[in-house]
Amino acid sequence: MEKSSTAPRRRNDPERKQRIIDACLTVIAERGVAGTSHRVVAAEAHVPLGSMTYHFDGMHDLLHQAFDQFADRSIAAFRARMDAATDAEEACEAIAANIEHDLLATRRDRNINLEFYALVAHDESFRDISSRWMGAWQETMGRFFDRETTVMLDAMIEGLTLHRALGGEPRDSEAVLRGIRHVALGG
Amino acid sequence: MEKSSTAPRRRNDPERKQRIIDACLTVIAERGVAGTSHRVVAAEAHVPLGSMTYHFDGMHDLLHQAFDQFADRSIAAFRARMDAATDAEEACEAIAANIEHDLLATRRDRNINLEFYALVAHDESFRDISSRWMGAWQETMGRFFDRETTVMLDAMIEGLTLHRALGGEPRDSEAVLRGIRHVALGG
Amino acid sequence: MEKSSTAPRRRNDPERKQRIIDACLTVIAERGVAGTSHRVVAAEAHVPLGSMTYHFDGMHDLLHQAFDQFADRSIAAFRARMDAATDAEEACEAIAANIEHDLLATRRDRNINLEFYALVAHDESFRDISSRWMGAWQETMGRFFDRETTVMLDAMIEGLTLHRALGGEPRDSEAVLRGIRHVALGG
Amino acid sequence: MEKSSTAPRRRNDPERKQRIIDACLTVIAERGVAGTSHRVVAAEAHVPLGSMTYHFDGMHDLLHQAFDQFADRSIAAFRARMDAATDAEEACEAIAANIEHDLLATRRDRNINLEFYALVAHDESFRDISSRWMGAWQETMGRFFDRETTVMLDAMIEGLTLHRALGGEPRDSEAVLRGIRHVALGG
DNA sequence: TATGAATGAGGATTCATTCAT
DNA sequence: TATGAATGAATCCTCATTCAT
Secondary structure, eight states: OGGGOOSOOOOSOTTHHHHHHHHHHHHHHHHTGGGOOHHHHHHHHTOOHHHHHHHSSSHHHHHHHHHHHHHHHHHHHHHHHHHTOOSHHHHHHHHHHIIIIIITSOHHHHHHHHHHHHHHHHOGGGHHHHHHHHHHHHHHHHTTSOHHHHHHHHHHHHHHHHHHHTTOOOOOHHHHHHHHHIIIIIO | OOOOOOSOOOSOOTTHHHHHHHHHHHHHHHHTGGGOOHHHHHHHHTOOHHHHHHHSSSHHHHHHHHHHHHHHHHHHHHHHHHHTOOSHHHHHHHHHHIIIIIITSOHHHHHHHHHHHHHHHHOGGGHHHHHHHHHHHHHHHHTTSOHHHHHHHHHHHHHHHHHHHTTOOOOOHHHHHHHHHHHHHTO | OOOOOOSOOOSOOTTHHHHHHHHHHHHHHHHTGGGOOHHHHHHHHTOOHHHHHHHSSSHHHHHHHHHHHHHHHHHHHHHHHHHTOOSHHHHHHHHHHIIIIIITSOHHHHHHHHHHHHHHHHOGGGHHHHHHHHHHHHHHHHTTSOHHHHHHHHHHHHHHHHHHHTTOOOOOHHHHHHHHHHHHHTO | OGGGOOSOOOOSOTTHHHHHHHHHHHHHHHHTGGGOOHHHHHHHHTOOHHHHHHHSSSHHHHHHHHHHHHHHHHHHHHHHHHHTOOSHHHHHHHHHHIIIIIITSOHHHHHHHHHHHHHHHHOGGGHHHHHHHHHHHHHHHHTTSOHHHHHHHHHHHHHHHHHHHTTOOOOOHHHHHHHHHHHHHTO
């Protein structure tokens, strides 16, 4: 008899929730938070509309979980690069590589980043994510640079990322590295 | 004899359009583009709902005009400061003052800035404004710095602005100036 | 035990869609397509406004489905009468009866008919219905009359229907039959 | 001094009202009564929106005057042809020519015709026009045919017109004439 | 557990009309 | 006389969410 299993019936689609989160981030990238609705995300995830409020406690919860994951991945990628650095010079190179290959890798990620900034700016309930994110970043850089340098470097990273996201031409990799060295190592 | 009646004057309100644009920017700052609707803006501007599509050719037109004005004001403020500078050192001070007193002056302006970035990232029809904005910025800085320095400085300005907008503590003014000098004058 | 409560049952109203279509046709008859709006149809069907775009993919879809059903019913009624005819003489009588008792039966149906003609005239997306309708009509008549006669008969049927719809006095049944015989049997 | 003329200052555009009526009929033909609004008509007539309610006492008045003119022109064209006929045979030819060259001449006119029928069907305030129209028609035909024949002929004319308006193929002129003769002269 | 059906609130927009000029 | 400015009502439609199953 089909139902006799004692295991919990995790029917069909165990990754459904994750698929919704991924779809949500994709929609955010393409239409912005303003254009992100249950319907649109459900369609993108090929999931029935009813699933949305079953798996998530409303729109806000969905956005929060989505950006939370996004922050996690960003932090992990940065740490992976910085963990391999042994001195400030290598740290600069790791930072440049992170900008080039992680933060700026896809338009999708760049857009999500910007949407997150904008969201945090007027909705305090996302501050927990941004705090955690910034904290991890600065803590990671703090292993190589003093406090003021860390802050400046962070600003420069954000600025360079932003520039590219706004449609600027693909920036010269060497120039990026030189800029970072300027700030980090004092020219 | 002027009509001193307090009753709402229904006809002939020549500043109405400007009031709507101002209200729109306020709403953007408070709720984000996602939360900016005809209804909300109309209420903020104390204007009937029907006025919105009378004065503007739809929501997109309103946003475009609003951000256009915002960019204009930002450009004008920056130029005013830079026009007073006579050498690179004074230009650095002008930039720091612009960040401190213009771009970062109010939470309202910071939020609008971020919303604009996010909007431009996924809606190309606002690229004309961002191009004009960036162009004016770099042209203004180009009077004092070479191309690569200008780009780096621009990134750093954006990054510092961004940081503050995201709720960071009021940054040390001296540190900002030092950071700019690092990038601009090579430490 | 059946729930005899008079409170509005909110979920599970399987005939709701059909009720909306019927209400739509009623509104078309009473106010014309020009006066047919979601609001008015929803009120006529005793259905919340939100139902309209849940069950139909917009106003156009609703009109299309409504006229589609109307055409179906008209075709079925005509065929039922013509299937009973065994020769041209009986076919003439069937046609007269169709005009008298089906097409002209109610003011509602006459008006819907006219609205459909007008709609088809300027909106090509309803041509599929009119083509199907005319085709079925002529195919049914084609069993008894040659091509030219069929076309002329069709025109006459439409004309007689039209006349009555425009408020002419109840036409003499005998005269209608004579007119049809004239055209069909050559006087 | 510019204003010193004693003549009434019929400034600028004395045919404006007529232009609006013509534009109204054009819009009716293209979008149906449902799509005919002050705005659209004003645009079509290249006339300011304020003109609409200045020259006409609201939408209904505009439609009424427009259809009134349309009926006048149709009646005049029919009479012109029938006045030249001297016997029933020539009258048949005149009718066929009227269908072919007047009623069916343009898609615009055919559509307006249908819109008028639909409008009359549910709005009694246009019955005065349809009565006048039908009366003139039947009175004109009554000079050559008896009452019953006149009614049948009228129906056939309407039916043939309708058919064509609904997008049927260009009908064979000879067949039209034969059909009319059938009804009018008994085969 | 999971979802299709359903809905009221609110979305942008168009409308006929009024009114000050 | 003529019209641009203005507006409240109503337009179609999308939304997040609820609920019966």
